[in-house]
Amino acid sequence: MTDIPARPAVRAADFKVPWIRLAPWLYTIGLFVVWEVAVRLSGLPHTVLPAPSRIFQAIVQYWGPISRNSVQTLYTTLLGFGLAVVAGLGIGLFIGWSKTIYAGLYPLMIGFNAIPKVALVPILVIWFGIGTVPAVLTAFLISFFPIVVNVATGLATIEPETEDVLRALGAKKLDIMLKVGIPRSMPYFFGSLKVAITLAFVGSVVSETVASNNGLGQMMSQAQSQFNVPLVFAGLLALAVEGIAMYAVMAWIEKRSTGWAHRSTMGN
């Protein structure tokens, strides 16, 4: 008899609002609402800070150029990012291979990473002309560093006992890399993709802004010169949406490919 009240309790749980899953949407809507209200109350002109309603209006009005330039930016970003993945993985494995290479190349990499990539765009333009190529290369240059560092870290932190067990069996360096080093560095690698993809967007847009005839960066700089501030914000919004979408894709890949690294331990 005492068990009977348990049933309605379960029912109530069924209808519980999934706040955690809704939270990202609610917070985003909340941001736009606050923004809208603040702009309306303060009476700021839309050439300074356009209200979200004005930005959405601009999105509808300029849908053609926005979608065309978004595709262009997504394309250059993904191309640069793809190159960064291949080169980053290769250089990361190369650096992690030996302590000497690691010691020799690491300072060079740090120095290179410290260079503001916007300063490289003019050089790239001299070499390759205005257009897609400098944007792809800037996206590549800015996003390959975190991949290299993470892959090399994964290789450099193999437990000495594991290495001893395998070396005592006659394992060559290549065996240890293939069996232990590379699988071990994969969680670091996939984790770094999330950082790298957002950086790749920064790279391609910077290059498009400085020197290009298409892409969101170029569209925004042109809109700015015409005081079309709502279109600038529409471009920013398009970039944010692309960034979030690609980040989500990378997070999904990370979760799918290295599930063992996100384990919940049982015992021990």
Place this chain on the structure above:
Amino acid sequence: MSLVSIDNVDMRYGGAGGTLAVQGLDMKVNKGEFVAVVGPSGCGKSTLMKLVTGLHIPQQGTVIVANEHVTKPVSIVGMAFQNPTMLPWRTTLDNILLPLEIVERHRHRLRANKAEYVAKAEALLATVGLKGFGDKFPWQLSGGMQQRANLCRALIHEPELLMLDEPFGALDAFTREELWCVIRDLHAARGTTIMLVTHDLRESVFLADRIFVMSARPGRVIAEHRVEFARPRDLAIMYEPAFNDKVQQLRAQIAEARVTA
């Protein structure tokens, strides 16, 4: 006939001015024997492991394993450490099969004879009490179970010599006793030569035929004890006076070695 013969070995780390880990080390281990090495901490027990497995080559003296001078890693040994170092992306079974992907005489046969090797690994799992756990990931196992799997990995390529470096150090007392029995039975059933490096004197007396006591750094053998208890030994012998006398004797020697250090 001795399987391992260490003769007047010096091993120094980090060049001419570096620390001398062992000096004038002499030790012989017969085929099929179970020896334990005990000593104060930092006495070079781990160095001994690396010398015998060929991971380190001594500056002076000779190490002979299975009638051959050790000049490179010897693949007739299996090793197990305190840290089980199971690879988390492989199932327990695949972890155990890992040495077969490395050892020269198995790696080329592995793909074609997979079923045979898997059956062997499963038989090993059954002997250590892990029957049916092969498809679990190591992180789904408890510490004691991981250490059992670690023993399987050390034994899968049928090594002539099993080197154990404090394999039970991180386990609770009951699990440790269970694993002592597992090792005892493995030794009885397979006749593998076993070298056990340990801090636990009761463990060494319970398991070994002979016990070497090492001095503080630079390490060398200062005493050798024969353990005469009849095999198979039962855990109950640990409560007999003769057993405790032996442990006391070892304890006193190590305490002395520490003072002189």
